Amino acid sequence: MEESTNTKTDLARKPIAISSDAFYFEKDKSKSILVLGVGNYLMGDEGVGVHVIQQMDNLELPDHLDILDGGTGGFLLLNCFESYAKIIFVDATMDGQEEGIVSLIRPKFASDFPSALSVHDVGLKDMIEAVYLMENQPDLYLFTISIEKVEPMTTELAPKVKKAIPKAIEQIMDLVDALHHQIS
Numbered sequence: 001m002e003e004s005t006n007t008k009t010d011l012a013r014k015p016i017a018i019s020s021d022a023f024y025f026e027k028d029k030s031k032s033i034l035v036l037g038v039g040n041y042l043m044g045d046e047g048v049g050v051h052v053i054q055q056m057d058n059l060e061l062p063d064h065l066d067i068l069d070g071g072t073g074g075f076l077l078l079n080c081f082e083s084y085a086k087i088i089f090v091d092a093t094m095d096g097q098e099e100g101i102v103s104l105i106r107p108k109f110a111s112d113f114p115s116a117l118s119v120h121d122v123g124l125k126d127m128i129e130a131v132y133l134m135e136n137q138p139d140l141y142l143f144t145i146s147i148e149k150v151e152p153m154t155t156e157l158a159p160k161v162k163k164a165i166p167k168a169i170e171q172i173m174d175l176v177d178a179l180h181h182q183i184s
Contacts, residue, residue, distance in 0.1 A: 029066070029083040029084050029085075030084075030085050030183075031064060031085075031183050031184060032064050032065065032066055032084060033064060033065050033066070033084065033085075033086045033087070033088065033176050033179055033180065033183075034066045034067075034068060034080060034083075034084040034086070034087045034088070035053065035056065035065065035066070035067045035068070035087075035088045035090065035172055035176070036049075036053075036067075036068050036070045036077065036080065036087055036088065036089050036090070037049035037050045037051075037052050037053035037054075037067070037068070037069055037070060037089075037090045037091075038050070038070040038071065038072070038073070038089060038090070038091045039071070039072070039091055039092050040071070040072050041071065041155055042152070042153060042154070042155060043150050043151065043152055043153075043154075044149070044150060044151035044152075044154045044155070044156060044157065044158070045092055045099075045147035045148070045149065045150065045151070045157055045158050045161045046092050046147065046150045047092070047155065047157075048090075048091075048092045048145045048147065048157060048161055048164075048165070049070070049089070049090040049091045049092060049145075050069050050070075050071060051157060051162075051165060052090045052145075052165055052168055052169060052172075053067050053068065053069045053090070054069070055165055055166075055169060056169055056172075059169075062176070062180070064176075064180050064184070065176050065180075066084075068080065074126070074127055075126070075127055075130065077127065078127065078130060078131070078134075081131045081134060081137070081138055082134065082136070084138050085138050085139065085183060086138060086139045086141070086179045086183065087138045087139070087140055087141070088140075088141045088142075088143065088172060088175060088176070089107075089140065089141065089142040089143065090142075090143045090144075090145070090168065090172065091142065091143075091144055091145075092144065092145055092146075092147045092161075093144035093145070093146055093147065094146070094147055094148070094149075094150075095144065095146055096146075097146040098146060098160075099146055099147060099148045099158060099160040099161060100145065100146060100158075100160030100161050100163055100164040101145070101146040101164070102143060102144070102145055102146075102164050102167050102168045102171060103143070103144045103146070104141060104142070104143050104144075104171065104175070105141075105142050105144065106140065106141060106142070107128055107140055107142050108128075108132065108140075109128070109129060109132065128140065139179075141175060143168055143171065143172060145161060145164050145165075145168055147161055
């Protein structure tokens with residue numbers, strides 16, 4: 001069976017899923033930035049962080065930028081924080097703002113998160129608290145996309161939430177560019 005050259009090119013470009021913590025230590029990532037989308041993909045708008053990462057995966061990204069679908073990984077994601085100096089989270093929030101509003105905050109402690117971060121808030125807030133107990137802490141940034149409800153067992157997004165994704169990606173890429181100039 002012969003593979004087409006198109007498939008070989010796509011495979012060379014696409015990231016490969018790694019089930020080992022070694023991925024985070026294979027190369028020096030101190031000058032790289034991680035964009036980490038979190039959320040439950042099967043809970044409608046609550047999974048918007050994952051949707052953002054999926055759309056970013058279709059873009060031509062700079063070498064200094066890594067993206068990761070963190071899902072609802074919680075503490076399982078802590079090894080990422082040992083490897084990167086700058087991490088940008090993307091998550092849904094039920095903060096009472098109009099659906100689809102994109103906001104940027106700099107969380108330092110769980111209390112810095114929006115008051116009603118969606119259904120996985122305890123794990124994410126606890127993970128951030130744990131990061132600040134580590135010897136070396138990365139700079140953390142959190143892009144939130146305001147949602148109105150969590151709808152179980154669907155991957156569909158509300159129209160305003162879906163429309164916010166390109167705006168969020170544009171703001172993320174602007175921040176990545178600014179942060180890259182700080183660390184290069």
